[in-house]
Amino acid sequence: MRLKARKFDTFYLSLFFVALYLPVLSVILYSFNASPSTAQWTGFTFDWYRMLFRDRVIVEAFKVSMEVALITSVLSAILGTASAVISMWVTDRMKSAIQGMMILPLLIPEVALGIALLIFFNALRLPFGHLTLVLSHSLFCVPYVYIMVQLRLKEIDRSILESARDLGATTWQTVRTVILPLVIPSIITASLLALAMSLDDVIISTYMSGPKTTTLPVHIFSMMRVGVTPKVNALCTLILVGMFIVVGLSQLFNKKQHKEDL
Amino acid sequence: MKPPLLNLININKYFGDVHVLKDISFTIEQGEFLTLLGPSGCGKTTLLRCIAGLESVHSGDILLNGSSIKGIAPNKRNVNTVFQNYALFPHLNVYDNIAYGPRVKKSMKEAELKERVRDVLDLVQMLGYEKRMPHQLSGGQRQRIAIARALINEPAILLLDEPLGALDLKLRKHMQTELAHLQKKTGTTFVYVTHDQEEALNMSDRIVVIDQGKVQQLGSPRDIYNNPVNLFVTTFIGDRNIMQVEVLETKETHSKVKLGDNIVSIRNPKQHRLESGQAATLAIHMDKMRVSCDETPNALKAEVLSIHYAGSQIRMELKVDDKMITVVEYQKTDCECEIGDLVYVVWEDHGAILLPLEDSGVEREV
Numbered sequence: 001m002r003l004k005a006r007k008f009d010t011f012y013l014s015l016f017f018v019a020l021y022l023p024v025l026s027v028i029l030y031s032f033n034a035s036p037s038t039a040q041w042t043g044f045t046f047d048w049y050r051m052l053f054r055d056r057v058i059v060e061a062f063k064v065s066m067e068v069a070l071i072t073s074v075l076s077a078i079l080g081t082a083s084a085v086i087s088m089w090v091t092d093r094m095k096s097a098i099q100g101m102m103i104l105p106l107l108i109p110e111v112a113l114g115i116a117l118l119i120f121f122n123a124l125r126l127p128f129g130h131l132t133l134v135l136s137h138s139l140f141c142v143p144y145v146y147i148m149v150q151l152r153l154k155e156i157d158r159s160i161l162e163s164a165r166d167l168g169a170t171t172w173q174t175v176r177t178v179i180l181p182l183v184i185p186s187i188i189t190a191s192l193l194a195l196a197m198s199l200d201d202v203i204i205s206t207y208m209s210g211p212k213t214t215t216l217p218v219h220i221f222s223m224m225r226v227g228v229t230p231k232v233n234a235l236c237t238l239i240l241v242g243m244f245i246v247v248g249l250s251q252l253f254n255k256k257q258h259k260e261d262l
Numbered sequence: 263m264k265p266p267l268l269n270l271i272n273i274n275k276y277f278g279d280v281h282v283l284k285d286i287s288f289t290i291e292q293g294e295f296l297t298l299l300g301p302s303g304c305g306k307t308t309l310l311r312c313i314a315g316l317e318s319v320h321s322g323d324i325l326l327n328g329s330s331i332k333g334i335a336p337n338k339r340n341v342n343t344v345f346q347n348y349a350l351f352p353h354l355n356v357y358d359n360i361a362y363g364p365r366v367k368k369s370m371k372e373a374e375l376k377e378r379v380r381d382v383l384d385l386v387q388m389l390g391y392e393k394r395m396p397h398q399l400s401g402g403q404r405q406r407i408a409i410a411r412a413l414i415n416e417p418a419i420l421l422l423d424e425p426l427g428a429l430d431l432k433l434r435k436h437m438q439t440e441l442a443h444l445q446k447k448t449g450t451t452f453v454y455v456t457h458d459q460e461e462a463l464n465m466s467d468r469i470v471v472i473d474q475g476k477v478q479q480l481g482s483p484r485d486i487y488n489n490p491v492n493l494f495v496t497t498f499i500g501d502r503n504i505m506q507v508e509v510l511e512t513k514e515t516h517s518k519v520k521l522g523d524n525i526v527s528i529r530n531p532k533q534h535r536l537e538s539g540q541a542a543t544l545a546i547h548m549d550k551m552r553v554s555c556d557e558t559p560n561a562l563k564a565e566v567l568s569i570h571y572a573g574s575q576i577r578m579e580l581k582v583d584d585k586m587i588t589v590v591e592y593q594k595t596d597c598e599c600e601i602g603d604l605v606y607v608v609w610e611d612h613g614a615i616l617l618p619l620e621d622s623g624v625e626r627e628v
Binding site: 157159160162163164165166167168169170173177178181182 | 314315316335336337338342343345346347349350351352353362363366367411412415
């Protein structure tokens with residue numbers, strides 16, 4: 001009986017993962033297909049990648065995406081960590097208020113959030129471009145940093161902070177010499193997550209992009225209107241590889257952090 | 263006259279509606295080993311945290327060398343704490359843990375610091391462990407590092423919050439001796455919190471017994487052990503047989519009391535005056551009593567109920583006038599008694615004490 005059940009488990013899981021990753025694999029495969037049509041395989045080629053790097057618009061969009069994602073991840077790492085550290089010292093009621101307001105942006109549908117931001121930034125007469133992209137991306141990245149750093153902070157023994165005070169450290173010295181070194185792995189993991197989320201956001205970026213500043217995902221989306229070209233496959237493959245690296249790095253930091261015993 | 267090192271004046275502290283410290287006043291002298299002893303939840307740790315500045319007091323004052331430190335933040339007070347779970351910084355090695363205090367206060371140059379770290383490591387016998395991380399150390403070693411980390415700041419007072427609580431029995435006994443040595447060697451004033459009476463009696467110069475947020479008694483270990491001033495201290499320190507008696511006659515040093523049809527003479531308490539005809543509590547240390555087969559003056563007649571041989575000691579349960587008592591003897595007596603025999607129980611004079619009967623009920627749990 002047990003053996004049978006196990007066989008079924010294996011079968012089910014294999015089917016599940018094949019269904020999940022087959023489309024991804026096909027994108028990678030077709031990005032090397034010499035034929036522009038997905039209907040047939042006519043041979044291996046790097047042509048689409050070459051064309052991709054020659055496409056000025058795509059390279060420009062990639063640059064915008066990277067710039068926005070990097071600034072967003074740094075900004076949300078700072079803001080999220082600061083909020084998490086500050087909420088250590090406030091009353092419990094204040095803390096749950098902060099937490100509630102942090103999570104709210106994640107629950108608002110992006111379509112609605114995008115419109116809201118569009119109206120708001122318009123009213124402020126902010127030029128649409130890098131600034132609006134960074135601000136709006138930070139809105140949904142800060143909560144992730146906050147949550148991850150806060151989880152780590154909860155694990156820190158209070159008496160460690162008290163002993164820092166007791167040994168003569170001011171609050172700021174305690175933050176700098178004890179709290180930050182203990183939560184830095186979480187901050188790095190969270191900012192890599194923020195980087196990934198900023199890089200692949202489409203909906204909010206569509207509202208926030210300026211006339212000359214389009215992010216890569218938004219551009220790909222517009223390319224799709226004229227049909228899937230192998231160039232898009234090549235681009236998606238590169239993005240996939242990039243994402244795997246980012247996620248892999250964040251996992252690495254997570255593991256390292258859990259090895260240390262608090 | 264030189265003011266005491268630390269002067270606690272009418273300290274009151276509330277946690278919400280709970281009055282945790284009630285009018286606590288006493289002084290701590292330079293260079294002494296003072297222990298705050300009491301059951302868990304009595305307020306002893308809270309009092310320690312008030313001295314450290316980690317808790318605020320609601321009323322009263324704390325004077326260090328004659329000047330108030332009540333409103334001063336913990337990082338500005340010249341006292342250091344050794345926490346129960348050591349609270350070493352997990353991301354710093356032994357050297358950096360110990361160097362933490364002088365570094366944040368910028369009180370030493372690196373070269374001087376290096377020498378001082380060496381000195382304190384030598385003091386706690388942990389030289390050579392500088393590069394270890396806290397998680398690579400055993401409980402006893404972490405304990406020593408925590409003490410070294412506090413001592414390098416040369417605090418006026420070292421506060422220790424049940425520092426041996428997490429260690430096993432053998433190591434605890436060893437560390438007791440070592441702590442007492444360390445205290446004498448450095449001359450630092452130690453304020454030590456524990457619920458373990460044996461620890462307190464072993465190490466302290468003076469003991470403050472605290473219960474329910476109040477100081478019950480303050481004195482030397484010997485004094486606390488032999489002359490408890492109230493029923494709480496009597497039952498909390500040492501194992502005693504508690505009996506209710508009637509005072510017949512009070513003389514200068516001793517009183518005659520009546521228990522059933524026994525009439526015995528017991529020394530008077532120091533702090534209380536007894537009146538003839540008054541009911542009183544008689545408390546005798548179990549291990550200061552002895553069983554005799556022959557009729558002896560000043561003894562209680564008792565019936566043997568049970569005898570247990572437990573290693574080095576013999577425990578006997580006896581019945582004295584319908585009251586169960588326990589006698590612990592460390593060597594075999596000449597009296598070969600068996601269950602059901604009638605024997606006479608005698609005791610060392612200073613092992614017995616009389617107290618006036620308290621309203622709070624004799625059978626108080628500790």
